[in-house]
Amino acid sequence: MNSDDVQIIKKTWEIPVSTPTDSGATILTTFFNRYPSNLEKFSFRDVPLAELPTNSRFRAHASRIIRVFDESIQALGQDGDLEKIGEIWTKVATNHIPRKISKESYNQLKEVILEVLTAACSLNESQAQSWAKLVDHVYVIIFKAINDDGDAI
Numbered sequence: 071m072n073s074d075d076v077q078i079i080k081k082t083w084e085i086p087v088s089t090p091t092d093s094g095a096t097i098l099t100t101f102f103n104r105y106p107s108n109l110e111k112f113s114f115r116d117v118p119l120a121e122l123p124t125n126s127r128f129r130a131h132a133s134r135i136i137r138v139f140d141e142s143i144q145a146l147g148q149d150g151d152l153e154k155i156g157e158i159w160t161k162v163a164t165n166h167i168p169r170k171i172s173k174e175s176y177n178q179l180k181e182v183i184l185e186v187l188t189a190a191c192s193l194n195e196s197q198a199q200s201w202a203k204l205v206d207h208v209y210v211i212i213f214k215a216i217n218d219d220g221d222a223i
């Protein structure tokens with residue numbers, strides 16, 4: 071990520087972060103509709119897909135995902151930003167280890183995150199590339215902490 075990437079990410083992030091829970095809910099709804107087996111890991115697994123957007127536990131998880139991105143994006147461009155982002159995402163990966171989330175599931179979520187952000191922010195090709203660099207970067211951190219089955223390495 072160069073300084074242009076950082077500027078693009080910070081500027082375009084203002085749109086989805088202005089409605090964090092709705093943005094997170096769009097990501098998670100798309101994720102579970104497209105890859106429903108991931109729902110089995112969640113406490114709200116028995117809630118019908120159509121009712122998820124109004125479920126409080128679902129909404130809490132949706133806004134948490136956005137908060138993790140927001141913390142990372144706020145750190146970008148500051149002294150020690152990559153160390154801070156390393157800490158944030160190592161913690162995410164470590165906290166998820168007991169849930170055994172496979173790399174495939176993480177990659178499914180990654181695809182959806184980039185797609186939803188591209189639509190929400192009307193990203194052009196080059197802006198989408200800047201976002202992909204950030205998401206690829208955090209995924210390197212996650213995958214360093216887990217093996218293919220999501221266990222600790």
Ligand code: HEM
Nearest residue numbers: 108111112113127134135138162165166169171175176179
């Ligand atoms: C971009 C990647 C992700 C981020 C930023 C993220 C963030 C979070 C956060 C902040 C929490 C709550 C704190 C905690 O207990 O760790 C959480 C919980 C959880 N995450 Fe993730 N997560 C990500 C990917 C995934 C994926 C791919 C799955 C796969 C199904 C998943 C499944 C869960 C589950 C099952 C919980 C517990 C929630 C509950 O029981 O209601 N997460 N996640």
